[in-house]
Each structure stands twice: as C-alpha cells, then as structure tokens.
Amino acid sequence: MAKWKPPAKNSASTVETDAGTSGYGNLLPTILSVYHSPDWWIDTGENIHVCADVSLISTYQAGRASSLLMGNGARAVVRGVGTVDLKLTLGKTVQLNNVHHVPSVKKNLISGSLLCQDGYKLVFESNKFVLSKYGTFVGKGYESGGLFCLSLTDTYFNFVNHVSHDVDINIWHSHLCHINFCSMTRLAGLNLIPKFDVVKSSKCHACVEAKQPRKPHRAAAARELAPLNLIHPNVCEMNGELTKGGKRYFLTFIDCCTRFCNVHLLKTKDEMLRYFQIYKAEVENQLERKN
Secondary structure: OOOOOOOOOOOOEEOOEOOOOOOOOOOOOEEOOOOOOOOEEEEOOOOOOEEOOHHHOEEEEEEEEEEEEOOOOOEEEEEEEEEEEEEEOOOOEEEEEEEEEOOOOOOEEEEHHHHHHOOEEEEEEOOEEEEEEOOEEEEEEEEEOOEEEEOEOOHHHHHHHOOOOOOOHHHHHHHOOOOOHHHHHHHHHOOOOOOOOOOOOOOOHHHHHHHOOOOOOOOOOOOOOOOOOOEEEEEEEOOOOOOOOOOOEEEEEEEOOOOOEEEEEEOOOOHHHHHHHHHHHHHHHHHHHHO
16 A cells, blocks of 8 residues: 655645634635745635735734644744735725735735625636625636636736846847837836836847838739730640540630630640641631721
8 A cells, every 4th residue: 555645845735823823713724835926816715814925014013933834744934914905906905904924835815714704705707706895896806727816906016026127128028019119118117117228229030020011013014905916825734634535734825915815625735836826827817807
C-alpha cells in the first residue's frame, strides 16, 4: 500500500486559525496560492479576510504572534490586522474589517461568509457574480482560473506601479496592440503606463511590414477600339487529363476590343496552326463584310 504524501507546495492548501486568534472558529477554508496578484478574490469557504500586501491595509495594527496552518503542513505567519477599502467600478466602496496580513499568501482573499454577515448579498450566475447590499447594486466580478475575481477601479493602476520602469518600450508597444508612440506618450503622461524615452527614429518592424502602403497599379494599356483588329491566341494543357474525345489541350482566341473568346480542343499542339489559319480566314471575311 502506497505511503501517504502531503500535497505539493503549489497545490490548493487549507488554513485554520491558531488558538491565538479568536472569533472565527475552527473551519478549514481553502486558499489557492499560485502567484502574487493585486486582485481580490471571493472565497465562500474562507472564514477570514486575507491580504498579502501591507500597503493595501489602512489602520494597520501589528498583532501578537499567531499563524495559519497551511494544507501542506507549513505555517504562515500573521503579521497583523487592519482595514481595507476596496473601490469598485461604479464608485462604490466596500470596507473589509479585521483583514489578516499574511505575506506568504499570494492571493488576496475576501471571505464570502463575512460579507454576508456585514449585510452584503452574493449572487453567482454562470461565470460572474453580483454583489449587492439591502437591494442596492454594489459591484460585480468574473470567473478567472476557477475563482471569482472582484472588479476594482484601481487594480490595473496598482499593477502598473509595481512594474519596473526599465521594461523595454517595444514590449509595452506590443501589449497595447501596436499603438502609435504618440498615444503611448500621452498614456505615460497620465501615469497609466511607465514613462519611456521615445526615440524618434525608432520603428517597429511588425508595424512597418503590416502598415506599409501598396503602390498603385500601372495604368492598363489602351485596348483596340475596333473589333477583330487585335486577337490574342493562347494554348494550354488541361493538367494532363484527357477529355472523353481524347483531347489534351485547349486553344483560345480572345478579341482585344470586345473580349470575345473562341475555344477549341486539341489532341496535339501542332493542330494549333490549322485552327489559327481557320480563325484568321473567318476574321478576314468578317472584316470584308464590315467594309
């Protein structure tokens, strides 16, 4: 019988408060630690609010030594508690009280049960959820990677502030769908993206190839104004396939003025001369009748 092994460090882990923390019971909510993110995620199995970034916490108070027991057997230290104000997309603000600061947890989690205790209502439908309070719409969020992420107004800007200003301008140019450099300068002036030193002579090779204008076609040569003055003969093989009558080639005569076309089937190419003489005689007879 195989020996039981604890889950890997990157797998889903459970957490419970020690005796040092009180007021939340001994439930075992789930925490998924994958990567550091400034977003906030709804967790209906969690019994506490958890934040990894201390800069997001206001009225911070360093608590006495306490820890959280992770599902992989490790313990995560709780540095303190505080209040977090989340600004939602429609201008509403949700205040989270008694948020635990746990630096080793890489996702900021909102306890669904604590939201309900504060009078909020969570309605999950398909790949989104709606947050309301006493019948008034507060905010919304969407499913991402198996969890529900709350839509915030300042999430993107917090992410930008953590990006190194040494990132190549071409990377941002690609991320913004190859936007022109003048617009990137305006975005940098609004502090929406890092500021760069734009070189006037710099060019994006993909933009040059994709946006290069095509030169106009040359004007077509003037056609003959009178029918039968100029005839274009052409012979072509039918891709090696034979017709029911054993014909391998076809011959065309195209009038330059009227674009009228005559087609003849040939067994061999030497038949072209005979058909050409026949067609020439017919053209001469038609010209005589016309004159």
